[in-house]
Amino acid sequence: MASITLDNLGKIYAGGTRAVGDVNIDIADGEFIVLVGPSGCGKSTLLRMVAGLESISEGEVRIGDRVVNEVEPADRDIAMVFQNYALYPHMSVRENLAYGLKNRRTPKAEIDRRVDEAAEILQIGKFLDRKPKALSGGQRQRVAMGRAIVREPAAFLFDEPLSNLDAKLRVAMRLEIKELQKRLRTTSLYVTHDQLEAMTLADRLVVLNGGRVEQIGTPLEVYRRPASAFVAGFIGSPAMNLLDAGAVPFLPGSAHAGQVGIRPEDLDVTADGPIELQVTAVEELGAQRLVHGHTAGERMTITLPSDAALSDVLRLTPRPGALHLFDRQTGARMD
Amino acid sequence: MIENRPGLNLLAHLTLIFGVCVVALPVWVAFVASTHGATDFMSGTIPMWPGPHLVENYSQMLGAGVSTSGTPPVATMMLNSLIMALAIAIGKIAISILSAFAIVYFRFPLRGLAFWCIFITLMLPVEVRIVPTFQVVADLGLLNSYAGLSIPLIASATATFLFRQVFLTIPDELTEAARIDGAGPMKFFRDILLPLSRSNIAALFVILFIYGWNQYLWPLLVTTSSDYYTIVAGIKRMADAVDGLPQWHLVMATAMLAMIPPVAVVIGMQRLFVKGLVETEK
Known part of the structure; x- marks a missing residue:
């Protein structure tokens, strides 16, 4: 167990491309941090720098009080779960779990105890003598997590561990990872491009874009007060409506802003609403419906209860305090 | 192919049977010859069915050899061949797998040069460099030794690419x-x-074992003492009877015996061999 500190961390590849820059994150002991962003935003690079698989060009990584910039991955006291599981195909599940411990000269009895314990936690006891080839995707994922657990490391690093699973299994495993982390209270750093996964798992989210941190905060903070237009558009599903301020001059504050953001659920249908939505399509989700359309040339989506009346034109009123204003040049939040 | 036309099937089978005959007939003739007496093959008609001298011929070859051609018993030559083939196969695999490991997983200075040096060995089989190689081996005093038989043939890392x-x-x-x-x-x-x-190692072992076993030119060159004759080169020496007719029945018996180890290796490692060549997923 330990805290992790990323201090002005940066990565410049040979050739001068900057993949990551100026990253400052303080991860408390036992905290679950999710790095989220679109592909190519540098989130995996960041994780691999913490793991020691990628060299650090600028700044420092500290695990506990120790600067680990030059420390070998094996000596950083971390365990990593990979996207494609990276199980050793020629070893049985038991050998896969035990391999890291064996290399550390852990006594045999201790290895057996920890492997059995991890197998119990993850319910993979009956697969211990099978080869990874004979397991399903979800089971392999469990084994990969088991390999991390048996090490009892200071921190878990997850690199998109669920993206090879089908949608239903992903939701189930997501919950399991969350429960497991709450139970073990091991500091965790988790990388994903799926904003829903990020929201549901994180104690705190780190939203990355173009190698820089856009915002750090709890899921609700990030959802309610996105620090930039990018975060506003990235977090939340369906995505926030980002309208050009010039197209909706009647909304309060739009005179100074570049973009006005309104969450789809923050718009009410009223008889005299200022926004006129030309409906182009409706998606039924069962519990609610998504209504797509445009107003003054801007695309817009709103969510309505599934029994709400529909017509070709809807007049909408934003709820009070639901407007997000973003700067014209920087895209930063204005209040 | 899922096509199922009887005519095509018949043609395919005829082609295959013809192929098998082309390969098997000489082997059969050699086998038949090895079971007859000394003069049967000189009499004008070649017998097509096994004769009565099988046990006699084979036990003579394994135990005593042919004194007139100066070759040792076949058992000795087979042992020499086995040592040479194993040394070549194992040596080549060890060198190749280690150099491939270095090239794939390490970044070291002059890596490109090392890679090209290995690549060049592809263009320099023993036959091309045979005179200088013989000179080197002779100067090192390795003539008539297992090291001299095998090391010059090991010294190429062609399997590195595999x-x-x-x-x-x-x-x-x-x-x-x-x-x-x-x-x-x-x-x-x-x-x-x-x-x-x-x-992959198994597949390569099969190929290299047969390559080593079938070496002819190099052993002929570096072995002058009959203690180090290999079987393939030995057959040649037996057939070269200077003071009489070649004893074909004994030569053929030797040839049959020489075929056994490669065949055994192929049959024994068939499954791994095929797997090693077709398997792509890790």
Whole structure:
């Protein structure tokens, strides 16, 4: 167990491309941090720098009080779960779990105890003598997590561990990872491009874009007060409506802003609403419906209860305090 | 092919049967010859069915050899051949897999040069460099020794490319997982790479064993003492009877015996061999 500190961390590849820059994150002991962003935003690079698989060009990584910039991955006291599981195909599940411990000269009895314990936690006891080839995707994922657990490391690093699973299994495993982390209270750093996964798992989210941190905060903070237009558009599903301020001059504050953001659920249908939505399509989700359309040339989506009346034109009123204003040049939040 | 036309099937089978006959007929004739007496093959008609002298011919060859041609008993020559073939196969695999490991997993100065040096050995088989190689081996005093028989043939890392290809199919994450699991380079090599290349090693072993066993020109050159004659070169010496007719029945018996080890290796390792050549997924 330990805290992790990323201090002005940066990565410049040979050739001068900057993949990551100026990253400052303080991860408390036992905290679950999710790095989220679109592909190519540098989130995996960041994780691999913490793991020691990628060299650090600028700044420092500290695990506990120790600067680990030059420390070998094996000596950083971390365990990593990979996207494609990276199980050793020629070893049985038991050998896969035990391999890291064996290399550390852990006594045999201790290895057996920890492997059995991890197998119990993850319910993979009956697969211990099978080869990874004979397991399903979800089971392999469990084994990969088991390999991390048996090490009892200071921190878990997850690199998109669920993206090879089908949608239903992903939701189930997501919950399991969350429960497991709450139970073990091991500091965790988790990388994903799926904003829903990020929201549901994180104690705190780190939203990355173009190698820089856009915002750090709890899921609700990030959802309610996105620090930039990018975060506003990235977090939340369906995505926030980002309208050009010039197209909706009647909304309060739009005179100074570049973009006005309104969450789809923050718009009410009223008889005299200022926004006129030309409906182009409706998606039924069962519990609610998504209504797509445009107003003054801007695309817009709103969510309505599934029994709400529909017509070709809807007049909408934003709820009070639901407007997000973003700067014209920087895209930063204005209040 | 899922096509199912009887005519096509028949044609395919006829072609295959013809192929088998072309390969098998000389082997059959050799076998028949090895079971007849000394004069039967000189009498004008070649017998097509086995004769009565099978046990006699084979036991003579295995035990005593042919005194007139100066070759030792076949058992000795087969042992020599076996040692040479095994040394070549194992030596080549060891060198190739280690050099492939170095080239794929390490960044070292002059890596490009090392790669090209290995590549050049592809263009320099023994036959091309036979005179200088003989000179080197002779100067080192390795004539008439197992080292002289095998080392010059080991010294080429052609199989490096095969192993390089195998290693490139092993996902990077596996390497990284092993690094995090605390496996150093040699431990990674032993615990992960070797087991994962098992079937490729087996396939290569079959090919190289037969390559080594069938060496003819080089053993003929470096062995002058009959203690180090290999079987393939020995057959040639037996057939060269200067003071009489070649004893074809004994030559053929030797040839039949010489075929057994390669055939045994192929049959014994068939499954791994095929797997090693067709398997792509790791």
